[in-house]
Amino acid sequence: MILKFDFASKVPLYLQLRNQIVIGIAEGKLSPGEKLPTVRSLADESGINSMTVSKAYQLLKQENYIVTDRRGGTAVASHTPEKVDAQTVRALRLHISELRISGMSKDEVLDLCAKLYEEGDHK
16 A cells, blocks of 8 residues: 655644555455554655654554554454444534535535445455
8 A cells, every 4th residue: 555645734644644544444455464564664664753653553553443463563453443433423524514515415425425435445
């Protein structure tokens, strides 16, 4: 999986990394049990600070997207969270509100959601 960072974005790099890994899992680009690079190697390869990678990995671990083992390293969790947390629902509500304000109809929003959801099916 190729990671892309927007260094000019207001979104912190650790969240950009976290989000890309979550999307990679959802789209099947990262499989359950698949090993992830070490913090140091990912930091070196991507040009970001190792503390930034560590913070993203810690967040992903808290959210049960990844597991870590001192000897085995870091890997995609075999099973991902079963529930959507309240923060995710609030974020989705905000994005839907932004789309509505921009003039999109309910059908246009639903069509966009369906398109984005289906893109994840093209592994």
